[in-house]
Amino acid sequence: MFVLTGYEYLLGFLLVCGFVPVLALTASKLVRPSRRGPVRRTTYESGMEPVGGAWIQFNIRYYMFALVFVVFDVETVFLYPWAVAFSQLGLLAFVEALIFITILVIGLVYAWRKGALEWS
Amino acid sequence: MNPGIDLQGTFIESLQGFGLPAGAAKAIWMPLPMLIVLVGSTVAVLIAVWMERKVSAAAQQRIGPEYIGPLGILAPLADGLKLVFKEDIIPAKADKWLFTFGPMIVVIPVFLSFLIVPFGENLLISDVGMGVFLWIALSSVVPIGLLMSGYASNNKYSLLGGLRATAQSLAYEIPLALAVMAIAMMSNSLSTVDIVQHQSGYGLLGWNVWRQPFGFVIFFIAALAECERTPFDLPEAEEELVAGYQTEYSGMKFALFYLGSYVNLTLSALLVSILYLGGWEAPIPVGLISSTFNISDTTPWLQVITGAIGILMTLLKTYALVFFIVLIRWTIPRVRIDQLLNLGWKFLLPVALANLLATAGLKLTFPAFFGG
Numbered sequence A: 001m002f003v004l005t006g007y008e009y010l011l012g013f014l015l016v017c018g019f020v021p022v023l024a025l026t027a028s029k030l031v032r033p034s035r036r037g038p039v040r041r042t043t044y045e046s047g048m049e050p051v052g053g054a055w056i057q058f059n060i061r062y063y064m065f066a067l068v069f070v071v072f073d074v075e076t077v078f079l080y081p082w083a084v085a086f087s088q089l090g091l092l093a094f095v096e097a098l099i100f101i102t103i104l105v106i107g108l109v110y111a112w113r114k115g116a117l118e119w120s
Numbered sequence B: 001m002n003p004g005i006d007l008q009g010t011f012i013e014s015l016q017g018f019g020l021p022a023g024a025a026k027a028i029w030m031p032l033p034m035l036i037v038l039v040g041s042t043v044a045v046l047i048a049v050w051m052e053r054k055v056s057a058a059a060q061q062r063i064g065p066e067y068i069g070p071l072g073i074l075a076p077l078a079d080g081l082k083l084v085f086k087e088d089i090i091p092a093k094a095d096k097w098l099f100t101f102g103p104m105i106v107v108i109p110v111f112l113s114f115l116i117v118p119f120g121e122n123l124l125i126s127d128v129g130m131g132v133f134l135w136i137a138l139s140s141v142v143p144i145g146l147l148m149s150g151y152a153s154n155n156k157y158s159l160l161g162g163l164r165a166t167a168q169s170l171a172y173e174i175p176l177a178l179a180v181m182a183i184a185m186m187s188n189s190l191s192t193v194d195i196v197q198h199q200s201g202y203g204l205l206g207w208n209v210w211r212q213p214f215g216f217v218i219f220f221i222a223a224l225a226e227c228e229r230t231p232f233d234l235p236e237a238e239e240e241l242v243a244g245y246q247t248e249y250s251g252m253k254f255a256l257f258y259l260g261s262y263v264n265l266t267l268s269a270l271l272v273s274i275l276y277l278g279g280w281e282a283p284i285p286v287g288l289i290s291s292t293f294n295i296s297d298t299t300p301w302l303q304v305i306t307g308a309i310g311i312l313m314t315l316l317k318t319y320a321l322v323f324f325i326v327l328i329r330w331t332i333p334r335v336r337i338d339q340l341l342n343l344g345w346k347f348l349l350p351v352a353l354a355n356l357l358a359t360a361g362l363k364l365t366f367p368a369f370f371g372g
Helices: A007-031 A063-084 A091-113 B007-017 B022-029 B031-059 B075-084 B096-116 B132-139 B142-152 B156-187 B192-198 B213-226 B251-275 B286-292 B300-329 B337-365
Strands: none
Touching (some): A007 B031, A007 B075, A007 B251, A063 A091, A063 B337, A091 B337, B007 B022, B022 B031, B031 B075, B031 B096, B031 B251, B031 B300, B075 B251, B096 B142, B096 B251, B132 B156, B142 B156, B142 B251, B156 B337, B192 B251, B213 B337, B251 B300, B286 B300
């Protein structure tokens, strides 16, 4: 039986936790020195003059991984209720989940064979 | 079953004894466990940092921090103080708002995850039904903060570090979730309290690590990758990326990253001990000893001792794991990014799926042994 109890603590704790970094940054703001110069605020590149910015278009290389991730992440979300209620569902649900996972494994094998899981 | 001490119930009842309405009494109670857990987790981080430095020193035959406090135990505190007084630098080219929000988004979910960490049957902030699933959800928020600060820094090292953090989290989140799912299946619940109670009664032999050996290894590796510890510390690999996503950070914002990563380490060790090593359960069940001496479970002093042993056991297991993780740092070299992704996608994911199906099959065949 799933009842929504105890979640008021989640909300309360979220507020308390959200307060932690704000408090830390404000406290530090009150005591720290601030001496700003133009050189001090340049981008760090191991002592070299920075060449160009970082906000450019480039190949992040794991686009395909991200797509496969979405498939499997949704799969895990679907499987969680099945896993928790497994003892009440019995054999039929096991077979159903087996079919579901088999389809996904075929997808994984396909992605693997197609080279989507290669860092090239 | 021993219900354990119910601090909340007692506290609210005694306040009602003074004539307060139930709602007000609960409102007074609510912030107390939260503040205790926040302070406790910060102290836990200081201890973890001290352990890291001391054990690293021992592994390299150095002495490590020595002068600040006995055995240098106050060194992490001094580090923290130094960071509070340090100047805060925001690079001229950076995106000011994202640069500030990045570390905040990293820190908030890790602290929030302590909501579900139990130190005893009633010794946790709230036993929400989602339990470990909430932790999995929260742990996937952290890389967003890392990517955000990496992008906002407008620095090549930072951006690459942030992107690596994302790739790593993509690869290891699914094995982690699948390993937890096998545990949830055995315990018929996602609640951390139910999961520990399911391991209770037989002491050392009842722990999940015996029934889920593969799950334990998968979870441990994935947890290492999730909190970016060596051999999976690619996002902040100092030889390649200076300091990865935190290259441009200084002062308190850097301290937040530092805090976040060590809270995450402690949290992962806590969850390994809760999910696989019996949480607050002692290797020899306390209930067994008390029943041999014919002491009732509801005796007040026994309940206090049980609670204290529970906290002690949880912390012992956690710090033993932290010690082990620090040793791993000085034993195993860092992996390459393609090796990291191969390990996640081509090894851990299939093994985790097989482990889940094997657990389901075994649960059908031996329901008594795998939680009915």
